[in-house]
Amino acid sequence: MPIPFLFIGAAAATGIFGVGKTVKAGIDNSTAKEINRGANSLIEEAKKELERSREACGVSLEKLGEQKIYILDKSVNTFIASFEKIKNVDFQDSQGLNELNKIRMDKKAFSDLKEMGNFAASFMGGAVAGGVGGAVAAFGAYGAATTLATASTGTAIASLSGAAATNATLAFFGGGSLAAGGLGMAGGTAVLGGLVAGPALMVMGLITGAKASANLDNAYANKAKAEEISEQLKAGIAQCNAIRRRAYMFYTLLSRLDAYFLPLIFKMEDIIEREGTDYSSYTLDSKKTIASATSIAVTIKAILDTAILTEDGNLTEESQKVAKDIHTSLNDKDKNQGE
Secondary structure, eight states, rough: HHHHHHHHHHHHHHHHHHHHHHHHHHHHHHHHHHHHHHHHHHHHHHHHHHHHHHHHHHHHHHHHHHHHHIIIIIIIIIHHHHHHHBOOOTTTOOOOOHHHHHHHHOOHHHHHHHHHHHHHHHHTTTOSSSSSSHHHHHHHOOOHHHHSSSSHHHHHHHHHHHHHEEEEEEEEHHHHHHHTTTOOOOGGOOOTTTTEHHHHHHTTTHHOOOHHOOOHHHHHHHHHHHHHHHHHHHHHHHHHHHHHHHHHHHHHHHHHHHHHHHHHHHHHHHHEEEEEEEGGGOOOHHHHHHHHHHHHHHHHHHHHOOSOOOTTTBBHHHHHHHHHHHHHHHHHHHHHHHO
16 A cells, blocks of 8 residues: 555655756746846947047047048148248258257248148138048148158049948947947958957857857856956047047147147238349347248158058057157247246
């Protein structure tokens, strides 16, 4: 008689064990889904932040490009028109100019500045119908002397627009949103200072897939991968923010220089009207005015010649040095004027 009860007991125990496995499987599956939701959320937040940083960085480069074009078209072109009227300019033999006699504005430098001015005039005159935004961003990101080293202004503009369309970094800044899967270049891969964003984002498919969410081991693996991708995206965010700060630094420096430049240009025009076009016959104060205006033109050209970005999207060391030197010089000038 007791034997059937043994079988019944064994069957019950087996049933309880089976229920336990089912419950554990359910718990594991629920835990896996929760882990995957967290992994998904981690990457989504990083993606959104990178998208915001990307857009802000793109705007900063375009604003810098616009500032360069505006100053070239207005202040620089006006300076060139007046400076070309003056004959016998020789800063080397001018006494009493102190540090201003070290100015170097040779024919090539003047020719380069004039070419930049012609380029800006073409932009302001509406010569570029398509791809202006990308070309402006390219002008903000790269040195003008290199970008405009072409036979004619029209060719230079076309080349600049083409650079904006084909360069990986600028495509990243100007391309479609990350959420839409668009990175503005073939293959969906954007190179930004060593960060390859496109392939990393493709891992989202693994994290959100139903098959992966049902496996606890896979879920933990997905979480680890999500954390790795999130760190990569954060590196991209930091790079975007650093580029944006450098662009705005150059923008501010150009604005400060232009605030000094314009009054000197107006004085140049008055000097030409009062004293003629022979520099050698000018008063010392007039020579100082011409020399000061030329010095600022040279400084503006230095900014225009300095690329902010390398081709792979890294900040250039040269741009940091140029910005620091000009910032220090302007602060000294402000201090001297205040005394």
